Amino acid sequence: MNITVIGGTRGLGRWIAGFLKGEGFRVTITGRDRVAGENASRELGVEYCPDNVRAARDSDVVIISVPIENTLDVIREVAPNMRRGSLLVDVTSVKEEPARLMEELVPEGVDVLPTHPMFGPRIRSLAGQVVVLTPLRKSRWVERVVSFLKDRGARVLVTSPEKHDRMMSVVQVLTHFAYISIALTIRDLGVDVGESRRFASPIYNLMLDTIARIVSQNPYLAYSIQVYNRYGERVRRGFIGAVERLEDLLRRGEKDDFVRWMSFAAKCLDDVEASLGRSDKAIFALNKELDVLKDSVGREVGLKHIYSGNVHVGVLESVDPDFAVLRVGKRRVKLKVSNIRVLDKDELWDWKVKNLPRRSYDISAMFPEGCDPEIIRSVIEGLDGVVKASVIDIYKGDQIPLGMVSVTFRFEVIDRGVYEKVKGLLEGFGAIIR
Amino acid sequence: MNITVIGGTRGLGRWIAGFLKGEGFRVTITGRDRVAGENASRELGVEYCPDNVRAARDSDVVIISVPIENTLDVIREVAPNMRRGSLLVDVTSVKEEPARLMEELVPEGVDVLPTHPMFGPRIRSLAGQVVVLTPLRKSRWVERVVSFLKDRGARVLVTSPEKHDRMMSVVQVLTHFAYISIALTIRDLGVDVGESRRFASPIYNLMLDTIARIVSQNPYLAYSIQVYNRYGERVRRGFIGAVERLEDLLRRGEKDDFVRWMSFAAKCLDDVEASLGRSDKAIFALNKELDVLKDSVGREVGLKHIYSGNVHVGVLESVDPDFAVLRVGKRRVKLKVSNIRVLDKDELWDWKVKNLPRRSYDISAMFPEGCDPEIIRSVIEGLDGVVKASVIDIYKGDQIPLGMVSVTFRFEVIDRGVYEKVKGLLEGFGAIIR
Incomplete structure (x- = not known):
């Protein structure tokens, strides 16, 4: 599917182009500034076309994302040139005029979907974001867009342009x-x-x-x-x-x-008690996070930048309401507290599993014959610091005393010291390490 | 120490009286409405005195907590009657006039502390709350109040009444x-x-x-x-x-x-980037909580009322952005989402340990002689659902095969099914249950 984003070189239009490209569509952006257009094209990996009409003619979907004051002019330029079976969308913050004009100017067989995304280009995903759609008529295209948005977690609201x-x-x-x-x-x-x-x-x-x-x-x-x-x-x-x-x-x-x-x-407010509760909870969450940070000085923490998504893991050296200082290996990283979120224990562990190199160890030990290697394996895997554990060999025979069985486990860890913990655990249960 | 709260029958004054009573002070409240006064006296467990001057004469600290428009009159009534060595405090939202008048009217040897607590009577503790103090002079009383407030986690700001x-x-x-x-x-x-x-x-x-x-x-x-x-x-x-x-x-x-x-x-705003970060995080926290709730339908959750502090534990039957419905035993409890906070796993467990009846079990098992009962005990105690475990007996002798040792553990659980988990764990390591 070919999608053109008119005004896709900057701001929300650029965000939309990048998002749709990531969703696997073939995307073309247009924009008056050729240098900006070619730069954006390179950075986003999309086509750039300086001619709105030419781009629109070749597209299944055209999204107009230009300043409000230019929107009506762009509609006049593009709408009559849409091809049969295609969809024309605008994303302006007012809806009555653009909706009316698009409906008036598109050829028969072209659908129109006036849209107002209630977010700016700073967001990282559609999840939880509100998108208002104000179609004048039902159509297959409208249904497809609604499902597309909902599937990505957006909250879709369909209403009239006037409302x-x-x-x-x-x-x-x-x-x-x-x-x-x-x-x-x-x-x-x-x-x-x-x-x-x-x-x-x-x-x-x-x-x-x-x-x-x-x-x-x-x-x-x-x-x-x-x-x-x-x-x-x-x-x-x-x-x-x-x-x-x-x-x-x-x-x-x-x-x-x-x-x-x-x-x-x-009395105009809908539910004052709920408002108090929500704002109290928002405050609580912000305060609690600072408390967690203060309690973590001297310990390992994971801090995730709320906009870039980057995670910094290291020992927290100091924290005040504005900045947290982290020692990451030999570097010292200073981060703005307002821009970071503290990873909880599970998130930190998941990050380590994904990002840090693992070591693999084998350990063989003799247990009483009646043991269940699967249960032992699951206890090993449940130890802090073990990524996964498996049973790779079970042996009974000459070299093993009567009534005993030798089991070999393979387990992956991130921190070196964990091998000793596993060994201590098995020995603690009376197993004899071979 | 005797403390009088003038206007302690309602609102913030009442909160202050209850708070100080809880801190162990002898508290007297005054108020024009005798019925309200006697009710508050009974409910808070403090004295009620209808006469401001009489109460003030007997007090080490007098706190004036009356509407702004009455504050100056009450100061004129009470200030000249303070006893030597005492402290006069007001908690009005404006500070210049009350500060000036209190200083003018107190006898020599009485200290004055104009105060503005930046919170209302809905709070449950002083932790994190801002209290502005505007003393005109340093004094031993001021130092004592500052330490008292700081020790309870308040953020104390000392400045001038004008500022x-x-x-x-x-x-x-x-x-x-x-x-x-x-x-x-x-x-x-x-x-x-x-x-x-x-x-x-x-x-x-x-x-x-x-x-x-x-x-x-x-x-x-x-x-x-x-x-x-x-x-x-x-x-x-x-x-x-x-x-x-x-x-x-x-x-x-x-x-x-x-x-x-x-x-x-x-440009008047101090740090726009931090503002964006904090408000984004507040939103994130509110959304995340709702997501956690949605993911918990059909499972056990603990919900804490953010004002009463009450905890409800049960199986979450349904949730929408407004209400959560919980089955607690045979009852169904409907709670406003804005007023509750979801306990995390550790908080829920701590609540259960404190509030639910425990069962105690003993289990004896034979392990190879080289085992370390302390390690086995710590693995048992680490199992989900075990409150605590201890080693109560170690036995080696006639009834035990050579090379083996019998260890008896005592452990406390909340859910009945956990005994089987412990037994399975020990058997899995090859131990023989006796």
Whole structure:
């Protein structure tokens, strides 16, 4: 299947191209900047074509991933040139206009799927990510895309373009607008945010983190989300009204009204108790991880970088709320605590099994005749540090005393010292090592 | 040591009274409502005294925990009556005025410690909680309180009343004001918040949770925080200015200015990368827990209520993002996922060891003479389901074949089936059970 990603040289489009390539599709990217396009083509191992229309004509699926303000123009250019039986997708943050225009301009026999992936190019897999689809009609293509996404763990939501845009006027327009305003205010006041964190509860820190997350987004995308959603201005006007009324109440000292309004506002929230629980748990998880790290100083730990996926295993030399210092062999590695996750015992062991060289040992021992080599093998395999164990020989005969049997086990270990542990175990049960 | 908590019948004051009682102090609470006072007195096991002045005269430490608007009056009533060598503390959310007034009115030889605990009465321990102290002078009492709090795991921050109030004008005034306004807007728009969550990324859900947390606070306290912080109005004015300027830019389509302002706003944040990391990790932890639950359907799990601390152990029958249903013996228990934490394997085992009845078994077996009973014991104790094992007898003699030794182990288990596992293990190594 040939898939073209228009605007696949950067940002989300590039992510989509790389993802689909990894899924085994033949992918072509287009983009106005030829140098960027050829670089991306080389890095992702996909085709680059400078001509949107030419690429679209040859494709089974065309995905438009360009800035919102260019989306309608690209639809006008590409939609009429789609070939029969193909699918046209856009991934813009507003859906009403693109959906309408795509439907209007595609030839008969071409399906349309307006889409809004609720994630950015920083994610590493689709698992757990929300994808909103707003098809105007059912089609075989829509069904295929839904199954494809669900199979990869995405949470797929099918709705109408209008409902999508109304929801986004709150989910995105309102929250972005309010959070950017908070950050602007803090900046204007000249407050040292780092210092303010020391004064505050963990939940304030989590609030600041969510504000930072919004404000550090691509500002061009943030702008487009504000101005291209046709409910956006109404929502912002509503917010400004709320802010002004609230300030008015406070200035006039209308305590009872303030209290009534705040209780009224709280009623809009769906399940406050669940919100408290979830945010408490999020805080708990972050604190617990730091506690685990503090308790692990001087011991071996595995730290996984949450974005690159790289794992660093070594002895933890020191840790503070910002940095962990690890000794890996002769190197010293300094890692930002916010970017790493501590592997649990099983994860660390799995990593070692996959990544460290193993040594294989054989050990022969004499046991009473009635023994069960399989049970002994499973005890050996259950020892900390043994990757696997097998029975390779069972011998009874001349060189073995009467009533005894000699069993030879082969086992693989990562740390050298484990051989002595296995030997000690067998001897402990009275076996005679040969 | 006698400690009086003025306003100890409700809210944070009540929490403080219960906490100090648990720490072994003699605690008296006061409060205007005699019925509430006597109820709290009975429930907490502390004294109740309806007269603030009388209680204060008899105390080594007096803690004023009343609404902000009453704090200054209570200080005027109590401070002049403190006895020599005692300590006067208040726990109000603003610090400049109370600090000044307490210092002015206490007799010589009385120490003053203006305090702001950055937590509410929902917490279960001081560990990890922030307590801001704003003493105007050093004193032996201040040192004692700092050590007391630190010993219990609190994060103690000592600063000036002015700096505290300036920081709180951002940490509390600004964030509360903005979040209440967001909630009011959502309410005015008539958006179904529960439905909007389905449309959104996990981070939006975490944002909503932090908004819910702020908006569901005590509205009287929220009001007081807005109006009694003397920097509050300036901060709110700044926010309103930011909101209006931002809307103005958007309405005029000033994209470049918007982008410049947003980038400017982002610069106020201390470490965006760390913010992204922490919020990603918080999300990861919440998602991972749900995944663990989903993978555990049909199996035994331990679920701990995050507020009550109660643990429910049983077979997980079903789970969705809202509820988990557990079969505990013959009962079916339905628990809110947001309020529970899944115990890990070690925690579950520790809970069982503490809470379930144990059975004790003895087993005697003959091993080759060269065996080491201690090693065998440690293997038995390491088996899943064995609480502890000991060697209670070692016998060599008439009834035992030459070259053999009989060892008797005693071990405690929780599940009945474990005896067979131990027997199988020993037989597997060729031992003969007697």
